[in-house]
Amino acid sequence: MENEIMVGIGGAAGDGGASTADNLALTSARQGLHVYVYTSYQSLIRGGHSWIRLRLSTQMVNNVSDQVSAMIALNQDSMDRHLQELAPGGLCIYNGDKVKPGKAPEGVQLCPLPVFELAGKDALPIMQNTVGLGALTGLLGLEFASLSSVFEHTFKKKPQVVKANVDAAKAGYDFAVKTYKKISNPLGRTGAKLAMVHGNNMIALGAANAGCKVYCAYPMSPASGVLHWMGAHGPSLGICVRQVEDEIGVAxxxxxxxxMGVRAMCATSGGGFALMTEAIGMASIMEIPVVMINVMRGGPSTGLPTKQEQGDLNQAIGASQGDFQRIIMAPASIADCYTSMEEAFNLAEKFQMPVLYLSDLLMSEGHMTLETSFLDREFKIDRGEMVFEDDGKGQSYYRYKDTPSGVSPRAIPGVPNHLYVSATDEHDEDGVTISDVYTDPVVRKRVVDKRERKMQGVLAALPKPKLEGPADADTTIVTYGSTWGVVSEAVERLNKEGIKCNHLSVKFLVPFQEKEVTEILKGKKNIIVVEMNKSGQFARHLRAETGIAATGHVRKYDGEPFEPKHVVNGIQECLKGQKLVETGSVEPGWRTPHPPGPGVLSTSSTH
Amino acid sequence: MATAVAATPRDAKLYKPEVPPDWCPGCGDYGVLTVLQRACGELGIPNEQLMVISGIGCSSNLPGFFKSYGMHSLHGRSLPVATGAKMANHEMTVIACGGDGDGYGIGQGHFIHAMRRNVNLTYIVMDNEIYGLTTGQTSPTSETGMKTKSTPHGNPEGQLNPIALALAAGCGFVARGFSGDINHLKSLYTQAIQYPGFALIDVFSPCVTFNKQNTFGWFKERVYKLEDKGHDAANWNAAMDRSKEWGAQIPIGLFYKNPNPKPSIDAADPALQGQGLAKAKKLGLAAEQRKKLIEEYV
Structure with a gap:
């Protein structure tokens, strides 16, 4: 992709970097440019270091690229930290009244702004961001009208604030265009109508579009965005939203x-998901359709609350005692977070079981543009076999009737003459419990078989996995979930470099499409699994389900997402014979120093 | 009253399923079940409009012996499950039940928050001061010093006071019954079901097998009725004072009923102003709603 640029905005939490990034993203989106945004931040409300990377492009982008070309340093720390990372031809914008420049790398333009002069002496400190954003807009060749329309939209009830921001931005824009050199390949306008979204609001909007009527949650990063969306929109959409005392209560x-017959959903992250596991088994044995989202972050335990990992696959697979029927799926992108809600609810209801939906911080908190036409679509709603009204057949109604498909028609409570009790104890077709009221090993076996039979129906209903890239390549990269974007880009790059390979992204972890995946991987010389965890949870799952052992592994578990270069290098190392490549984000700018204190060596940041 | 109730009383037998209870002969829970069937009959609630939800334990087997829709959920989780059920169809009468271990031990967190949240449901706790189904260990309401399998040298811990706890947590209807006094208990049930908010009835329901201390006879000697002593159930402070009584004299009856109850959460929730959510025929967003939501991101 030639016509693109990656921008970095660095500052401390509370410096206003996030709103600056939002405004830049919206400015770009409004002139039809695609944007992808990922923020690396610390788990604190004020201070620390926050590094926001925005990739702007004339084509759809699903991940960050390798190198930042333009940056706004909101504080000295960001200047010191990231200046050396800038690509030749790049530029660094900063408040010349406050921030001292470092020595710019070859071909990088330093662009100090006289903020006091441009914004006025009485301006709020936050105005430096607006001046900087105006300057960046000018130097990237973006249209000033797009930026001013963003301020008009954001502050539409406060015309004075609009004017103050537009004036400051214009001053920055004019000064920069007059004083500094624009980037060599300015980004133009495209005709696309784009919405700027993040994965969590795609999950929430997708759920609403799929008919979710009850949403429960306990606040937990990085899943809280779903709760925030639901809290804001639930009342007007007729969605009942409850913030519950803990995730046990949530589930x-x-x-x-x-x-009771509504479509219901909850979302959490790994720690909360751990508390939900007993209830997941309940939904399974009671055959209740629910959609449960786990937005994965770095684990175990509290782990890395604000960092990326794909480490909860084992947890999801083992999320109940006993053999329990469930579907485990992982969307592959922010766009897929939206459309997967349609699938998740339909599968849950058709097969009457919990759907465990693995998003992660990268998708849920990552922002990107999607075409509005992609979002504006009525979802197909398939509720499976349900009884909503007394059909006169109540006499022969058994809630857990043993059927050839294993699916028993579900009467919703309130329907006359279809009374039943659902129990977490094992139960017969009519719901009467085994082990309490009576005991019968023959019935126990039959009802377990009935529930398990549903998994065959699920398998038959799943969309087939698709191989991307040249089908005849003898190297296949296998992934699951959010690594799809960056690995697709890496595979494309490798093919351009003459290394022929293709890519299989697996969406359904349970039930596993063993037959289809085996067919795709059969006879491949190199099978390389790329995933974001230490132990290779997905590679082990692939092997357990298919007997196929990957020949190479590329893993990252340092909290920051893969960049294309990590994947490209990792695959190349594997093709040279290395079995395992553990890659990382090693540029010095990623690391903030260990705080000094009694008995603590401040040099710990060096090992 | 938000609960859907038909005017005509119905026969209590209509709430008896084919499956008979499997409790020990003489268990206090028989009384609790029989009275619930009579109370629902007196209020004339159609079977299909009742959702009875329990946790796990001897007493939590109750939904299996009661003819209505029901859920026999997880240990300690009857209240969140029942809350979800009420949210999904607020037109149904929801009754949660279980034991003292279930509700005051493992489910304690939900107990407090369900009261604070003020969900319109009735919560019946069959309180036998022991863990029965696990064959006799100490429970949160076991008396200090009580010898059980887990405390053979005497329970060293304090005894939980569920009445005081409920009052402190903002519960608008707090009562205690005794399964040895069926008519008195029935009146508490009918009042609780009709109360437009969270209603707690703690019921002394003796375990005849594992609790040799707090027996039917022990309770009979001690319980007295609050209404006989002129207790004003509209007076929260008086209720709190009465809740502290334990020993030779133990009060049963209605401790507190909020004379000016605020709307329950299901009555107040803007999403629950129409028919029960579960009754919606068409799911998903209307085209106009969807367009408006997408516009927010442009």
Missing amino acids: NMTIGAAQ
């Missing part, structure tokens, strides 16, 4: 609602 409340 149980969601299941109680679903049992």
